[in-house]
Every structure is written in structure tokens, then in C-alpha cells.
Amino acid sequence: MNDVRTDGAAGPLEIRIDTKTYVSAEGKPVEVIRDLRLQLDAFSFGALIGPSGCGKTTILHIAAGLDPDFRGQRQIPGRGRLGIVFQEPRLLPWRTVADNIRLVLPAERSLEELHDLIETLGLGSHLSHYPGELSLGLARRVAIARAFAVRPDFLLLDEPFVSLDAAVAARLREELTTLTQRERVTTLLVTHDLNDAFQLADRLFFLSTRPAGVIAEIPLPPPRGARSKAEIDRIAEEVRSRVPGYFPDSASA
Amino acid sequence: MAKVLSLAALLGLWALIAWLVQSPLLPSPLSVGEAIVADTRTGELPFQMACTLARVAAAFAIAFTLGVAAGYAMGRSPTIDRYADPWLVVLLNLPALVIIIFAYIWIGLNETAAIIAVALNKFPNVIVVTREGARSLDPNLDEMARAFQFTWQSKLRNVVLPQLAPYLAAVSRSGLSIIWKIVLVVELLGRPNGVGFVLGSSFSLFDMTRILSYAISFVALMLAIETFLVQPLERRTNRWRRRAA
Ligand SMILES: Nc1ncnc2c1ncn2[C@@H]1O[C@H](COP(=O)(O)OP(=O)(O)OP(=O)(O)O)[C@@H](O)[C@H]1O
Numbered sequence: 001m002n003d004v005r006t007d008g009a010a011g012p013l014e015i016r017i018d019t020k021t022y023v024s025a026e027g028k029p030v031e032v033i034r035d036l037r038l039q040l041d042a043f044s045f046g047a048l049i050g051p052s053g054c055g056k057t058t059i060l061h062i063a064a065g066l067d068p069d070f071r072g073q074r075q076i077p078g079r080g081r082l083g084i085v086f087q088e089p090r091l092l093p094w095r096t097v098a099d100n101i102r103l104v105l106p107a108e109r110s111l112e113e114l115h116d117l118i119e120t121l122g123l124g125s126h127l128s129h130y131p132g133e134l135s136l137g138l139a140r141r142v143a144i145a146r147a148f149a150v151r152p153d154f155l156l157l158d159e160p161f162v163s164l165d166a167a168v169a170a171r172l173r174e175e176l177t178t179l180t181q182r183e184r185v186t187t188l189l190v191t192h193d194l195n196d197a198f199q200l201a202d203r204l205f206f207l208s209t210r211p212a213g214v215i216a217e218i219p220l221p222p223p224r225g226a227r228s229k230a231e232i233d234r235i236a237e238e239v240r241s242r243v244p245g246y247f248p249d250s251a252s253a
Numbered sequence: 254m255a256k257v258l259s260l261a262a263l264l265g266l267w268a269l270i271a272w273l274v275q276s277p278l279l280p281s282p283l284s285v286g287e288a289i290v291a292d293t294r295t296g297e298l299p300f301q302m303a304c305t306l307a308r309v310a311a312a313f314a315i316a317f318t319l320g321v322a323a324g325y326a327m328g329r330s331p332t333i334d335r336y337a338d339p340w341l342v343v344l345l346n347l348p349a350l351v352i353i354i355f356a357y358i359w360i361g362l363n364e365t366a367a368i369i370a371v372a373l374n375k376f377p378n379v380i381v382v383t384r385e386g387a388r389s390l391d392p393n394l395d396e397m398a399r400a401f402q403f404t405w406q407s408k409l410r411n412v413v414l415p416q417l418a419p420y421l422a423a424v425s426r427s428g429l430s431i432i433w434k435i436v437l438v439v440e441l442l443g444r445p446n447g448v449g450f451v452l453g454s455s456f457s458l459f460d461m462t463r464i465l466s467y468a469i470s471f472v473a474l475m476l477a478i479e480t481f482l483v484q485p486l487e488r489r490t491n492r493w494r495r496r497a498a
């Protein structure tokens with residue numbers, strides 16, 4: 001039905017979904033995505049923005065290679081090593097935080113090397129806890145640590161900052177910028193927070209609802225991660241004109 | 254504490270009734286105790302118990318290994334389940350005695366037949382429970398394991414088995430108690446040793462002291478295995494569970 005190619009060196013992340021249908025419980029096919037095309041240059045950072053239920057998680061699963069049931073094509077960068085933060089933490093409840101992270105480590109890496117990451121995420125004192133003993137915010141941070149721990153070539157993040165308090169979210173945003181630049185990883189972030197997108201991304205993809213397609217693709221000027229208030233305002237202005245009606249008011253707040 | 258008291262009361266009741274009826278058909282706890290000590294001294298009791306225990310262990314291992322594999326396959330693949338389910342239903346509804354007789358007639362009055370008969374009696378139940386467990390495996394965790402490229406060994410150890418553990422623990426507990434009861438029948442019908450054999454021969458002599466001493470010793474042994482082996486294992490696998498608030 002679809003091909004997968006991995007580029008030897010640092011290739012782009014490219015996903016083309018001609019059509020994706022789910023079969024509803026009554027057995028009726030429902031087309032959720034049509035003619036969608038996402039292309040991200042190597043080591044760049046894309047943000048996927050769209051209303052709830054439009055198909056963002058579905059796109060991410062297809063990009064991850066977890067859902068082969070679509071018509072189209074996907075091309076993934078590098079060795080194809082994936083780091084993913086699912087919309088829910090998806091930790092193994094019977095393994096400690098340390099083990100949850102350790103289990104995904106590449107052979108040449110040890111948990112000790114991740115000391116800085118673990119400290120930034122505030123997980124240092126929770127390593128011996130089981131996921132059932134964590135708050136949702138903490139569990140999310142473990143999921144983020146796990147995604148980074150694999151040293152991914154491409155990173156897929158499904159609303160990773162939801163239910164984190166502002167301070168932690170801000171620190172994570174910074175950490176995310178540093179990590180994605182230092183480790184040179186191509187990243188696709190699903191978010192409904194325009195501020196996150198304006199701050200972190202190189203490229204914005206706005207989605208329509210059912211069937212989902214890209215209604216606007218907006219490249220942002222570099223460098224990402226450290227944009228000034230004025231720059232953010234300029235970006236917000238452009239978004240407002242390019243995608244009118246896309247709740248732009250919250251963006252300049 | 255309550256357990257000890259209640260067992261002591263039972264023993265007292267038995268002693269009282271035995272004293273009242275004064276019949277060889279209900280020997281007193283004391284004489285049964287003496288018989289246990291005497292047969293332990295001669296080595297007769299430990300030998301017979303060891304024979305039975307070995308059969309229990311062998312039958313359990315076979316039924317458990319094959320049953321878990323088959324149950325897992327049936328729980329994961331609807332196609333396998335469709336084809337294998339009718340067989341399972343037949344096996345589930347075959348009376349234990351029928352399986353035992355078939356095994357002895359077709360395979361012969363030997364150890365292989367005895368163990369196969371017992372294992373076959375337990376096998377369908379292991380399948381049913383494991384299948385239930387395999388069906389309830391969390392697809393989200395499965396996806397997670399695929400995304401992070403777990404090896405199949407790591408997935409089995411860290412994702413699948415912990416989810417199956419409660420089912421496997423349940424099946425071990427019920428399995429042990431069913432198997433040892435059936436082993437006694439198998440021994441009674443066609444083996445020259447084992448607790449079941451002793452019970453059979455004592456029955457023909459109406460030797461109640463001997464019957465009670467072997468029955469009680471064996472029940473005690475199985476209870477000990479349950480408390481000191483099965484239950485701690487179960488607790489270990491449930492360590493991660495959040496204690497009910
Ligand atoms: N397994 C499924 N079977 C049938 N329909 C599904 C299935 N998964 C998702 N859908 C439908 O597809 C659409 C897209 O779902 P998806 O989870 O991708 O949305 P989303 O954009 O991630 O939403 P949210 O912002 O709430 O996370 C939704 O309308 C949903 O009802």
C-alpha cells in the first residue's frame with residue numbers, strides 16, 4: 001500500500017498521505033486525512049497545529065511507522081531511529097522510572113550519561129519510583145526523557161507540554177531547543193499552543209478538519225528557540241493574515 | 254491467629270467425635286499422628302509423597318508450558334482462535350476419568366500415560382485463562398514497544414509477561430489444586446506407587462488410619478507449597494501495583 005524509505009545520511013522527513021480512513025464502529029469508512037503533505041528538512045523543527053480531533057495524532061502515528069494502514073508514502077531521516085512522546089505517557093507501570101528509560105537506551109549508552117537530561121526534567125529523585133506513584137505531569141516528563149534517551153534521528157512529540165506547570169514547561173521548551181540543536185534531530189511537534197509553535201519551530205503546518213489537509217505552511221525566520229517578543233509578534237501577525245480565523249488572538253497574548 | 258484457632262477447633266471436634274463413637278472407621282487424631290510418624294520413620298510416607306509430587310510437577314510443567322503457548326497464540330490471532338476453539342471446547346468438556354482411561358488404554362499402564370492424562374486434564378483450563386490475558390494486552394504499550402524498537406525478548410520480558418502475570422498466577426494456583434487431585438485418581442487407577450495408590454489399597458482394607466494419615470500429609474504438603482512458593486511469587490509480581498488508597 002505504501003513505501004518506506006530511509007535515507008542513509010541526513011535526509012528530510014517526508015510524509016505524503018493521499019488518504020487515510022478509519023472504519024467506524026458501525027462499519028462505515030470515515031476519511032480523516034486527504035492529500036496531506038509534510039516535508040521537514042534535516043534537523044529542522046516543524047509544528048503541526050490543528051483543531052482537536054482533526055487527525056494530528058493519526059499523522060504522528062503514520063510518521064512513526066506505527067500505522068501502515070494508509071495510502072501514501074513516508075520517508076524518514078538518518079538511521080530511522082525514532083523518539084516519540086505519545087499523547088499519553090505510555091510508561092510500563094511495572095518498571096521503575098529508571099528502568100522505563102533504561103529499556104530504550106541504545107547499547108552504547110548508559111543512564112549515567114543522561115544525568116543532565118534527568119536533572120533538567122526534575123526526575124532525579126523519582127528514578128526508583130513506579131509510574132503509578134507519579135503525577136501526570138511527572139509521568140509526561142519521564143516520557144520526554146525516554147524519547148530523548150534513544151538519541152533519535154527524528155523526534156515526534158504529541159502535545160508534550162500539556163498538564164505541566166508554566167515554569168516546567170518553559171524549562172522544557174529551552175531544553176528542547178538545546179537538545180534538538182545539539183543532537184541534531186528532526187522534530188515534529190503537535191501542539192495547540194501557538195506560543196509554543198512560534199517559539200520553537202522553523203516551520204508551521206496548519207491543518208483543516210475532516211478530511212485533514214495542510215491549509216497553510218509558514219516557514220519562520222531563524223534562529224528558533226530564542227525569538228524576541230517583537231519577532232513573535234511579527235509571526236503572529238503573519239499567521240493572522242495567512243490563516244484568518246485560526247484563533248490568533250491567544251497568540252499575541 | 255484466626256486460622257490457627259479454627260484449625261484447632263476442627264481437630265478438637267474430630268477428637269471428640271472419635272472418642273464418642275469409638276470405631277475403627279474414625280480413628281482419633283492421636284493415632285493418625287502416630288501413624289504419620291511411624292510411616293515417616295520407615296520412609297514409606299516420604300517415598301509415596303515424592304512419587305506423587307513428581308507426577309504433579311511433571312504434569313503441571315507440561316500443561317503450563319503448552320497451555321500458555323497455545324492460549325497466547327489463540328488470544329493474539331483470531332484465525333488460530335477460530336480453528337482451535339472447537340477442539341478446546343471438546344477438551345474442556347471431556348470428563349477427567351474419560352481422559353485417564355483413554356490414556357491408559359492407548360498409551361499403556363505406564364508413567365507417560367499417567368502424566369499425559371493429568372496434563373491433558375489441566376491443559377484446556379490453562380489455555381482459557383491465558384487466552385483471556387492475551388486478549389487484554391494493552392495495544393498502546395505494544396505500540397510503544399514497536400516505536401522504541403524493543404527486541405522480542407525485551408518485549409516479552411518487559412511488556413507482555415508482566416501483563417500476563419496475574420493470569421498466570423491465577424492459573425498456577427487453580428492448576429496446582431486441580432492437578433494434585435487428579436494425580437491421586439490416576440495413581441489409584443493404574444500406578445503401583447504414590448499417595449493415590451496407597452489410598453486405593455487402604456480403601457480395600459478399610460484402613461482408615463492409613464487413609465487419613467496419607468491424605469492429611471499430602472494436603473499439608475500442597476498447602477505448604479501454596480503458601481511458601483505460589484503466594485510469595487504472586488506478591489513479587491504485584492510489587493509495582495499502587496496500594497489501594
Ligand atoms: N482507531 C480509530 N478508529 C476510528 N476513528 C478514529 C480512530 N482513531 C482516531 N479516530 C478519529 O480520527 C479523527 C482524528 O483523530 P486524532 O486522534 O488523530 O485527532 P487529534 O487531532 O490528535 O485530536 P486531539 O487534538 O484531540 O488529540 C478523530 O475524529 C477520531 O475520532
Ligand SMILES: [Mg+2]
Nearest residue numbers: 056057058087
Ligand atoms: Mg491527538
